[in-house]
Amino acid sequence: MRKPMIAGNWKLHKTIGEALDLASALKQETAEIDDIDIVIAPVFTSLAKVAEQLVGSNIALAGQNCHPAASGAFTGEVSPALLRDAGCRYCIVGHSERRQLFGETDAFINEKVRSLLAAGLDVIFCIGETLEEREGDQMYEVLATQVREGLRDITAAQMSQVVVAYEPVWAIGTGKTASNLQAEEAHAFVRGLLRGLYSEEVAESTRILYGGSVKPDNVDGLMAQMDVDGALVGGASLKADDFLRIIRFRRSPSA
Numbered sequence: 001m002r003k004p005m006i007a008g009n010w011k012l013h014k015t016i017g018e019a020l021d022l023a024s025a026l027k028q029e030t031a032e033i034d035d036i037d038i039v040i041a042p043v044f045t046s047l048a049k050v051a052e053q054l055v056g057s058n059i060a061l062a063g064q065n066c067h068p069a070a071s072g073a074f075t076g077e078v079s080p081a082l083l084r085d086a087g088c089r090y091c092i093v094g095h096s097e098r099r100q101l102f103g104e105t106d107a108f109i110n111e112k113v114r115s116l117l118a119a120g121l122d123v124i125f126c127i128g129e130t131l132e133e134r135e136g137d138q139m140y141e142v143l144a145t146q147v148r149e150g151l152r153d154i155t156a157a158q159m160s161q162v163v164v165a166y167e168p169v170w171a172i173g174t175g176k177t178a179s180n181l182q183a184e185e186a187h188a189f190v191r192g193l194l195r196g197l198y199s200e201e202v203a204e205s206t207r208i209l210y211g212g213s214v215k216p217d218n219v220d221g222l223m224a225q226m227d228v229d230g231a232l233v234g235g236a237s238l239k240a241d242d243f244l245r246i247i248r249f250r251r252s253p254s255a
C-alpha cells in the first residue's frame with residue numbers, strides 16, 4: 001500500500017510573513033493527520049523560518065530547485081546540503097517550468113537527482129508532456145525519455161527516496177486538468193516504465209503524484225485512480241482552505 005502524498009508547490013509566491021501565516025494555518029489543521037505525507041515547497045528565502053514553524057507538525061518541507069554542486073562559484077544557486085541545513089527533507093526537480101523557462105535538460109536534472117540523494121534528501125521528480133507532444137502522439141516517448149534519463153544511475157534501493165510527479169504541461173496553471181482517465185493512463189505507463197527499469201517491487205512501491213490544476217473539486221476523482229498516489233498542487237496550495245480540502249480528499253470505497 002502506497003502512502004498518499006499531497007505536496008504544495010508555492011512557486012514564486014509569498015513573502016516570509018505570508019509563508020509563516022499559511023504554514024501556521026496548515027500546521028494547526030493537520031495535527032491529527034498521519035496517514036498522508038504532507039509537503040510544502042515555499043521559496044528559498046522562507047525555508048528556514050517556515051522550518052522553525054513546522055517543528056512538531058506533520059508537514060515536511062521541500063525546496064523547489066537546487067544546483068547539483070555542493071559548493072563553489074555558482075552565483076545564485078543553492079545546494080542540496082544547504083536545503084537540508086534550512087530544514088528541507090525533499091526537493092522538487094525537473095519541474096516543467098525549469099525545463100521550459102530555464103532550459104534544464106534531462107542530463108542536468110539527473111545530476112540534481114543524484115546530488116540530492118547523496119546529500120540525504122528525498123526527490124520529487126517531475127515529468128510531463130506538452131500539448132504539442134501529446135497531440136503529436138509523442139507523449140509516451142517523451143515520458144519514457146524523461147524517466148530513463150532523469151533516473152539514470154539511480155539504483156533500486158535509492159528509488160525508495162524518489163517520488164515521481166506526472167505533470168502534463170498543458171494542465172499546469174491553465175485550469176485544464178487531465179481527466180481521471182488521462183491521468184490514470186499516464187501513471188500506469190510510468191509505473192510500467194519503473195517495472196522495466198527496476199523491478200515489480202520498485203514499480204509497486206514508488207509513489208506517482210499527479211500535478212496540473214488539482215483543485216478541491218477534482219481531487220477526489222483523481223485520487224480514486226489506481227495509480228494516482230497523490231497530488232503536486234500549485235495555485236490551490238496557496239490558500240489554506242483549498243489545500244486542506246485537497247489533503248482531506250475523499251477516499252473511494254475500494255481504495
Ligand SMILES: O=C(CO)COP(=O)(O)O
Pocket residue numbers: 009095167171172173174175211212213214232233234235236
Ligand atoms: O505546477 C504545478 C505544481 O508543481 C501545478 O500547478 P497548478 O496546480 O497551479 O496547475
